Amino acid sequence: MKKKLAKHAVIIDLHERGFTSDFQFAKQGLWWIQEKIYVNEPYVSVLETYRFVRQGKAIMRTSFIMGIQILNHYERGILIYHVVSKI
Numbered sequence: 001m002k003k004k005l006a007k008h009a010v011i012i013d014l015h016e017r018g019f020t021s022d023f024q025f026a027k028q029g030l031w032w033i034q035e036k037i038y039v040n041e042p043y044v045s046v047l048e049t050y051r052f053v054r055q056g057k058a059i060m061r062t063s064f065i066m067g068i069q070i071l072n073h074y075e076r077g078i079l080i081y082h083v084v085s086k087i
Helices: 007-016
Strands: 023-028 029-032 037-039 045-055 061-072 073-085
Touching: 007 045, 007 061, 007 073, 029 073
Parallel strands: 023 073
Antiparallel strands: 023 029, 029 037, 045 061, 061 073
8 A cells, every 4th residue: 555645745755865956847848946957858767756636626736746867967856847727
């Protein structure tokens, strides 16, 4: 049976295991916040993915927390992505 984790617990666990950089989606690929550079898709590997769903009466909020690795820099970090959809 899988253990249900909270978002903050997943982020803390990833940080403790060496996923120390932060990334966000951008038009050019991923924006590496600490280094202030763009990373192209071929250099990104998703190692772990966690999904959290919160459903209301009219909308559903889905959050993804991903542990990623930047292959040409040997750096690991966290990418968080949110999706809101109407039901």
